[in-house]
Amino acid sequence: MTKTKKSEFRANEYVVYPAHGVGQIVSIEEQEIAGLKLELFVISFEKEKMTLRVPTNKAVTVGMRSLSSPEIVDKAMATLKGKARVKRAMWSRRAQEYEQKINSGDLLAIAEVVRDLHRSDDQREQSYSERQLYEAALERLTREVAAVAGGDEVIAQKQVNDVLVSRAA
Structure with missing residues (x-):
């Protein structure tokens, strides 16, 4: 059974790239780099006005x-309903863990970050770095939920x- 990697992703398909979130494969092109012919996915991240080229292999x-x-989106939404789990570790250590979860590309891990960092109006203020991580996780989650549902x-x-x-009510 020799299944080629090419069939895994197609042009115009939405994909998740761990470090950047949801992007769209605009094309699959061949380029010569350092004397080698490489087949590349050209992925557009519209919001960031960024294009990424990833070797297909x-x-x-x-x-x-x-x-x-x-189903995974439903599980992520269920995760949001849960009670925030905040470890008693130093903020720098927790921030590192949150960042790793966001950049893992795993929707459930991203939902955990959103859940843990969400503040309702009557709760204490967030620090700047907490807010940055929360907004990054929220944006990744929202974009993928939108892409799965058809784009809005x-x-x-x-x-x-x-x-x-x-959840807060």
Whole structure:
């Protein structure tokens, strides 16, 4: 059974690249780099106005994956409803762990970060770095929820927000 890597991702497909979140494969092109012919996925991240070229044979190794299934999105939403679990470790250590979860590309891990860092209006203020991590995780989560549902980020943002608000109530 010789299955080629090419069939895994296709042009126009939305994918998740761990360090950058949801992007769209605009094309698959061949380039010559240092005398070697390489086949590359050209991935566009519209919001960041960024284009990434990933060798097709390295895509899986770097953690690139297809969008989560609707079941995983439901699990992520259920994770948001849970009680925040904040370790008693120093902030720098926790911040590192949150950053690793965000950059893992794992939707459930990202949902945990959103859950743990979410503050309702009556809770204490967030530090600047807490807010930055929270917003990064929230954006990644919202984008993937939107992409799985067909693309409307405003609706996805409202869904996520409604879950977080209902939890706080």
